[in-house]
Amino acid sequence: MTQNKVDVPTADCSSCPHKEDRLKSGRCNPGDICVRAMSGRQIARFFQLNPDLAEVYAGDEFWERRAIAARYLSQQRLLQMLDDPDEVVRRVLAYRIPIDRLEPLISDPDREVRITVADRLPLELLEKMVLDEDYMVRHTVAKRLIPGRLFRMILDSDREVRKTVAMRLPLESIGLMINDTAAEVRLVVAERIDVEAVSPLLTDPDWRVRLIACQRAPYELLPQMLEDEDEDVRLVAKTRITNQQE
Numbered sequence: 001m002t003q004n005k006v007d008v009p010t011a012d013c014s015s016c017p018h019k020e021d022r023l024k025s026g027r028c029n030p031g032d033i034c035v036r037a038m039s040g041r042q043i044a045r046f047f048q049l050n051p052d053l054a055e056v057y058a059g060d061e062f063w064e065r066r067a068i069a070a071r072y073l074s075q076q077r078l079l080q081m082l083d084d085p086d087e088v089v090r091r092v093l094a095y096r097i098p099i100d101r102l103e104p105l106i107s108d109p110d111r112e113v114r115i116t117v118a119d120r121l122p123l124e125l126l127e128k129m130v131l132d133e134d135y136m137v138r139h140t141v142a143k144r145l146i147p148g149r150l151f152r153m154i155l156d157s158d159r160e161v162r163k164t165v166a167m168r169l170p171l172e173s174i175g176l177m178i179n180d181t182a183a184e185v186r187l188v189v190a191e192r193i194d195v196e197a198v199s200p201l202l203t204d205p206d207w208r209v210r211l212i213a214c215q216r217a218p219y220e221l222l223p224q225m226l227e228d229e230d231e232d233v234r235l236v237a238k239t240r241i242t243n244q245q246e
Contacts, residue, residue: 011036022050035065043068067092087113094120103128115140127152135161142168151176163188183209190216207233219244 010031013019018035022028027049028035035046035057047054047068054072057065063086070078070092078097084090087110094105094116103125105117111134118129118140127149129141135158142153142164151173153165159182166177166188174193180186183206190201190212199221201213207230214225214236225237 009037009039009042010034011038018050018053038062038064040064040068047072063089070096091116111137118144139164159184166192187212211236214240 008031011034013023013030016023016036018028027033028046031037032042033045033049034042035050035053037043043065051072054069055077057069058073058077058081060066060069066081066084066086067088070081070089073081075097078093079101081089081093082097082104084093087108090105090108090110090113094102094108094113099120099122102117102121105113106121106125106128108114108117114129114132114134114137118126118132118137121129123144123146126141126145129137130145130152132138132141135156138153138156138158138161142150142156142161145153145168147168147170150165150169153161154169154176156162156165162177162180162182162185166174166180166185169177171192171194174189175197177185177189178193178197178200180189183204186201186204186206186209190198190204190209193201195216195218198213198217201209202217202221202225204210204213207228210225210228210230210233214222214228214233217225219240222237222241226234226241228234228237
């Protein structure tokens with residue numbers, strides 16, 4: 001069987017500015033370690049051996065050379081590239097620039113850039129991203145934001161974001177989410193809310209929520225659960241009442 005040969009991108013060394021130094025010293029190799037080839041792998045290998053040349057390619061017309069070179073540039077030089085037209089380059093910047101210089105990237109058009117920003121941004125600036133259009137950005141914000149500042153996210157349009165909010169909201173405020181439209185969120189509420197405030201969840205439309213509420217509710221509320229439509233809920237109520245009487 002004849003196997004198809006994979007063409008390896010190879011650049012022309014005759015016009016390469018590095019042929020007299022890097023090539024002769026073994027710090028580049030056509031088809032393997034080459035900054036001029038249209039190959040991300042070869043470019044990455046080149047800068048691994050020649051990080052001192054990153055500045056030379058910081059403004060290169062090929063986005064992948066700029067993106068890979070950015071991994072080796074000083075933070076000060078990176079700050080001059082915040083308006084780079086390619087999102088892959090800006091993703092590298094979002095990961096590498098000082099956290100106190102991330103604010104200009106809060107409104108970057110690329111979601112991956114904004115997710116990285118939300119993951120690194122100083123907490124005092126993070127609230128600026130609670131209304132981001134992308135749910136993954138808001139989810140990252142919800143995981144990091146100071147719990148006492150999560151109130152603006154209680155009514156977020158995304159269920160997973162609200163679930164994270166419910167997990168982190170201060171206990172004295174968890175009752176604000178007791179009527180959330182998603183059962184998964186109300187399950188978190190049922191697990192966290194003070195037992196004296198669990199009563200409304202005993203009539204929740206989702207049996208899983210009622211089950212958690214029944215496991216935690218004060219004993220005087222359990223008799224009403226013996227008539228619940230769900231067998232598991234009834235069993236929990238009966239078991240708790242029996243154990244209390246023994």
